[in-house]
Amino acid sequence: QQQVKQSPQSLIVQKGGISIINCAYENTAFDYFPWYQQFPGKGPALLIAIRPDVSEKKEGRFTISFNKSAKQFSLHIMDSQPGDSATYFCAASMNQGAQKLVFGQGTRLTINP
Amino acid sequence: NAGVTQTPKFQVLKTGQSMTLQCAQDMNHEYMSWYRQDPGMGLRLIHYSVGAGITDQGEVPNGYNVSRSTTEDFPLRLLSAAPSQTSVYFCASSPGGFNTEAFFGQGTRLTVV
Numbered sequence: 001q002q003q004v005k006q007s008p009q010s011l012i013v014q015k016g017g018i019s020i021i022n023c024a025y026e027n028t029a030f031d032y033f034p035w036y037q038q039f040p041g042k043g044p045a046l047l048i049a050i051r052p053d054v055s056e057k058k059e060g061r062f063t064i065s066f067n068k069s070a071k072q073f074s075l076h077i078m079d080s081q082p083g084d085s086a087t088y089f090c091a092a093s094m095n096q097g098a099q100k101l102v103f104g105q106g107t108r109l110t111i112n113p
Numbered sequence: 114n115a116g117v118t119q120t121p122k123f124q125v126l127k128t129g130q131s132m133t134l135q136c137a138q139d140m141n142h143e144y145m146s147w148y149r150q151d152p153g154m155g156l157r158l159i160h161y162s163v164g165a166g167i168t169d170q171g172e173v174p175n176g177y178n179v180s181r182s183t184t185e186d187f188p189l190r191l192l193s194a195a196p197s198q199t200s201v202y203f204c205a206s207s208p209g210g211f212n213t214e215a216f217f218g219q220g221t222r223l224t225v226v
Contacts (some may be wrong), residue, residue, distance in 0.1 A: 004155075005208075009153070027170045031211075032211065034214075034215075040163060041219070041220075042219055042220075043117070043203050043205075043218050043220055044156070044203070044217050046214045046215065049214075050114075052212075061198070063189050089155055089156065098144075098205075098207040098213045098214055098215035099144045099146065099161060099163065099207055099209065099215075100146070100161060100171065101148075101156070101158065101215060102154035102158075103148075103156040103157070104155050105153055105154060106153075106155050106159030109168065
């Protein structure tokens with residue numbers, strides 16, 4: 001069973017637009033929600049992360065919005081750039097931080113110039 | 114800084130063969146993990162270790178063995194390779210604790226024919 005469900009599977013956005021990727025989770029014991037960015041041929045790299053005691057976290061053009069009651073969180077990329085084209089994974093874990101991550105299925109984002 | 118180093122980068126095995134995927138980290142991290150990445154399924158945890166001499170199973174452990182004799186190394190052994198084990202394998206390490214980042218290697222692409 002997929003404990004973290006991610007959508008959409010693929011997304012095409014024009015340069016300068018807003019990219020939005022959504023995730024939903026089932027296990028209310030999750031207490032750490034990171035997003036990872038992966039370029040072709042590379043391993044995933046941490047982009048931004050949030051704990052459930054805050055509803056939003058912003059780092060530059062990247063924002064996580066978190067809705068604890070709905071068990072959903074999303075990644076917003078403002079002013080999307082061609083260099084943002086990559087695969088994005090949401091993830092969740094409990095108690096142990098980044099040790100045992102449960103990943104979503106991934107979203108392949110393409111930013112058209 | 115080498116970070117997390119995985120070898121080999123590519124491998125083709127015949128069904129029934131065994132092999133070991135190597136993973137080494139130079140960050141003195143307590144925690145190390147192995148994930149497999151399959152299209153449309155994100156990354157799934159195979160085995161993990163919270164320190165030298167301590168390992169445990171993740172979501173998809175069948176057909177794989179691990180050991181952790183040193184802090185730096187965490188090899189993954191395929192006992193008798195099957196086509197279902199064709200995947201990209203990622204090793205990760207993290208320092209432990211809350212809000213910590215998992216650092217991933219560049220992956221090993223394994224094909225079992």
